[in-house]
Amino acid sequence: MRPPLLQTFSLAAFALLLTACMPSREQIRASQLEAAQRQDARVECALPDRCAEASQLRVAAAEAVRDSTAEQPRHVVLNLETGRDALLARLHMIRAARSSIEVQSFIFAEDDAGFLVLDELLRAARRGVRVRVLLDQLFSFDDVSLLASLAQAHVNFELRLYNPTFGKGHTSPAEFVAGILCCFTRFNQRMHNKLLLVDGLIGLTGGRNYQERYFDWDPGFNYRDRDVLVGGPAAALMQRSFDQFWVAPRSIPAPALRDVRRALASSESGRDVLAQPPLRRPDRIDALRRELSDPARLHAVLIEPLHRVGRVDFLSDGPEKQLGRIEPGRRDSSESLRRAVTRAQEEIILQTPYLVLSPQARDTFRRLRQREVPPRVRISTNSLASTDAFPVYALSHKYKRTYLRDLGFEIHEYKPHPANAPIALSLDEDDAISLPQRFLRSESSRVFGSAAGSSSGARDATAPPRRRALRGPLPLRTLGMRIGLHAKSMVIDGSLAVIGSHNFDPRSDRLNTESLVIVHDLGFAHELRELLLQDMAAENAWVIAPRPRPWMLSGLNYSIGKASEWLPLFDIWPWRYATSYELIEGCEPRSPRAADFHECYRAVGDFPEVEIPFKAINTRILTAFGAGLAPIL
Numbered sequence: 001m002r003p004p005l006l007q008t009f010s011l012a013a014f015a016l017l018l019t020a021c022m023p024s025r026e027q028i029r030a031s032q033l034e035a036a037q038r039q040d041a042r043v044e045c046a047l048p049d050r051c052a053e054a055s056q057l058r059v060a061a062a063e064a065v066r067d068s069t070a071e072q073p074r075h076v077v078l079n080l081e082t083g084r085d086a087l088l089a090r091l092h093m094i095r096a097a098r099s100s101i102e103v104q105s106f107i108f109a110e111d112d113a114g115f116l117v118l119d120e121l122l123r124a125a126r127r128g129v130r131v132r133v134l135l136d137q138l139f140s141f142d143d144v145s146l147l148a149s150l151a152q153a154h155v156n157f158e159l160r161l162y163n164p165t166f167g168k169g170h171t172s173p174a175e176f177v178a179g180i181l182c183c184f185t186r187f188n189q190r191m192h193n194k195l196l197l198v199d200g201l202i203g204l205t206g207g208r209n210y211q212e213r214y215f216d217w218d219p220g221f222n223y224r225d226r227d228v229l230v231g232g233p234a235a236a237l238m239q240r241s242f243d244q245f246w247v248a249p250r251s252i253p254a255p256a257l258r259d260v261r262r263a264l265a266s267s268e269s270g271r272d273v274l275a276q277p278p279l280r281r282p283d284r285i286d287a288l289r290r291e292l293s294d295p296a297r298l299h300a301v302l303i304e305p306l307h308r309v310g311r312v313d314f315l316s317d318g319p320e321k322q323l324g325r326i327e328p329g330r331r332d333s334s335e336s337l338r339r340a341v342t343r344a345q346e347e348i349i350l351q352t353p354y355l356v357l358s359p360q361a362r363d364t365f366r367r368l369r370q371r372e373v374p375p376r377v378r379i380s381t382n383s384l385a386s387t388d389a390f391p392v393y394a395l396s397h398k399y400k401r402t403y404l405r406d407l408g409f410e411i412h413e414y415k416p417h418p419a420n421a422p423i424a425l426s427l428d429e430d431d432a433i434s435l436p437q438r439f440l441r442s443e444s445s446r447v448f449g450s451a452a453g454s455s456s457g458a459r460d461a462t463a464p465p466r467r468r469a470l471r472g473p474l475p476l477r478t479l480g481m482r483i484g485l486h487a488k489s490m491v492i493d494g495s496l497a498v499i500g501s502h503n504f505d506p507r508s509d510r511l512n513t514e515s516l517v518i519v520h521d522l523g524f525a526h527e528l529r530e531l532l533l534q535d536m537a538a539e540n541a542w543v544i545a546p547r548p549r550p551w552m553l554s555g556l557n558y559s560i561g562k563a564s565e566w567l568p569l570f571d572i573w574p575w576r577y578a579t580s581y582e583l584i585e586g587c588e589p590r591s592p593r594a595a596d597f598h599e600c601y602r603a604v605g606d607f608p609e610v611e612i613p614f615k616a617i618n619t620r621i622l623t624a625f626g627a628g629l630a631p632i633l
Contacts, residue, residue, distance in 0.1 A: 021167040028256040035255035038152040040270035043128045050128040055096035061231025075232030075312040082422040083216035103133045104195040107209035108140040115277035125156035136191045137161035148267035151254040159254040162191040169257040192512035203238040223486035228499040241316035248319035309521035317513035333514040351380040355396040358509040383413035385609040388473045401577035411544040412536035414485040419539035477611040497525040538583035545592035
C-alpha cells in the first residue's frame with residue numbers, strides 16, 4: 001500500500017473510531033435510567049412559585065413582555081461591567097427562578113466561582129425548578145467523579161456536554177492530540193455560546209464563563225469582561241436557541257459519557273453532591289450571599305442602572321452551523337455583524353480581545369475605507385502584556401500595517417495594570433509565589449495543542465512553575481494582579497450597541513457557535529460607547545501608530561515590510577511598520593493621524609512591560625511562521 005493511501009486510511013480509521021466512541025441512543029437511554037434510579041426526587045417547596053425570592057428585576061421583565069407588541073417591542077436591558085456585579089446578577093436570577101433555568105457555557109471551572117454557581121443551581125432544583133446545564137466538554141469539569149455525581153444529583157437537574165472528545169467527559173493530553181490528528185475540524189468546532197435564562201423571561205449573555213478570573217476573584221490574573229442582561233420578548237429567542245442546542249446530536253447527557261458511566265456507581269448521589277465543595281475562599285462567598293439578602297444592594301446593582309428600551313435582537317448560531325447547514329432565511333452571527341458594520345456612517349468603536357480579522361471581515365472594513373467619507377474606526381484590544389493568548393497576539397502583530405494603513409483603524413492596546421480596573425491592582429502576600437505560574441485554563445489556552453490545566457482552586461501555590469511557550473500571560477516587569485481584556489462589544493454611530501461572545505475573528509466566523517445581543521437604543525449605546533472610550537484612555541491603553549519615517553530608504557523599508565507581511569511563511573522583516581506609544585504628561589490625547597502626534601507621544605517599544613527572555617524573537621517567530629494558524633487560534 002502506498003504511503004498516501006496508508007495515511008488516508010489511518011485518518012479515516014481515526015474518524016470512525018471517534019464516531020464509534022460516541023454513545024448510541026440505546027446507551028444514552030440506559031445510562032439516564034441508571035442515573036435516575038439514584039437521583040434525589042424530594043422537592044422542598046410545594047408552592048406554585050417554588051419559594052422563589054422576590055425580584056424587582058423579574059417584575060420589570062414581565063412588565064416589558066406585557067407591554068410589548070410585534071410592532072413595538074419593549075425590553076429592559078442592563079450592562080454588567082464588573083465581575084462582582086455580574087456574579088451577583090447571576091445568583092439573583094437563579095434564586096428568583098420559578099419554573100426553569102437554562103445555563104449554556106464554554107468553560108465551567110472547578111473553583112470557587114464554579115462551585116458557588118453549581119450549589120445555587122442544585123438548591124433551585126431541590127425547591128422544584130427544572131435546571132438544564134449545557135457545557136462545552138473540552139473546557140469544563142475535568143473531574144469525572146464530579147460529573148458522575150452531578151448526573152445523579154436530583155431529578156430536576158440535568159447536565160449535558162457538547163461535542164465530547166471520544167465520547168468522554170475528561171480529555172487526557174494524549175486524547176487531545178489524537179482528537180486533533182484524527183478529526184481536526186470537528187475537534188476545533190466548539191460551542192462558544194454563553195447564556196443564563198430564567199423562566200423564559202430574563203436572559204443574560206456576553207463574554208463571561210464560569211471561572212474565578214471572569215468575576216474578579218483570581219489573585220493573579222482577571223478579565224475585563226462584559227455581559228448584558230435582557231428581559232422581554234427577546235428572551236423567547238434565547239429559549240429557542242438553547243432548546244436547539246439541547247437536542248442537538250452533539251449534546252450528550254452526562255450519564256452516557258463513557259468514563260462517567262463507569263463512575264456512576266462509586267460516586268456521590270442525591271443530597272451528598274457538593275455537600276462540602278472544596279472552596280479556597282469561603283469568606284467571600286459568605287459575603288456575596290449576604291449581599292443577595294440586601295434589598296438596597298440589589299436595587300443599586302440591578303434596578304437603578306436598568307435601561308427601558310424598545311427593539312432588542314438576540315442572534316445565535318445554531319448547532320447546524322458546524323455541519324454547514326443554515327436554516328433558510330437565517331443568518332449566522334458573523335454575517336449579521338458584517339451587515340451592521342456595513343450600515344455605519346460616522347463611527348465604529350469595536351472591542352475585541354483578539355484582533356485577528358477573517359478575510360470576510362477585512363473586506364467589509366476595506367469597503368468602508370474606500371468610501372468618499374469613511375467612518376472613523378477605533379479598536380480596543382489586548383497588548384502582549386495583558387493577553388493570555390500569546391500566539392493570537394503574534395498574528396495581530398503581523399497585520400498591524402494592514403489594520404492601520406489599509407483599513408484605517410485607530411488601535412488602542414489594553415495595559416495589564418489599567419487605572420480603571422474594577423478591583424484593586426494588588427497582590428496578597430500569600431499568593432506572590434504563584435503569580436508567574438498561575439497560567440490557568442482560559443478560552444485561549446487549550447484551543448490548539450496545549451494540555452489540560454488546573455483550576456485555581458486546585459493549583460498548589462508551592463508547586464514548581466509550569467511554563468509553556470504558547471500558554472498563559474507572560475511575566476511582566478512589574479508585580480501585581482493583572483487585567484486582560486476579554487469583552488466583545490461594538491457601538492455603531494452612537495445608536496446601536498452589540499455585546500456578545502463573538503470575538504470578530506476567524507474562529508468565531510468558521511468554527512465556533514456564537515451568540516450576541518444588539519440593542520437599538522441611543523441611551524444604552526451612549527453608555528457603552530463611553531465605557532469603551534474609557535478603556536482606550538491613555539491611563540488604560542497604549543496607542544499603536546506608525547513609526548517615524550527613517551531619513552533614508554523609507555520607501556524601500558515600507559515596500560519590503562508590506563511584501564513580507566503578505567507571505568504565509570517567512571515574514572521575517574525586522575523593522576515593523578508600527579509600534580506602541582504612550583501619552584507624554586501635560587499633553588492632550590490626539591489621533592495618531594494628527595500632525596503633532598509624535599510631539600505628544602513617546603514610543604515605548606513593540607511589547608511594553610513584558611519581561612521574558614527573547615520576547616521579540618518568540619513573538620516574531622509566530623509572526624513569521626504562524627499565519628496558517630489564524631483560522632483556529
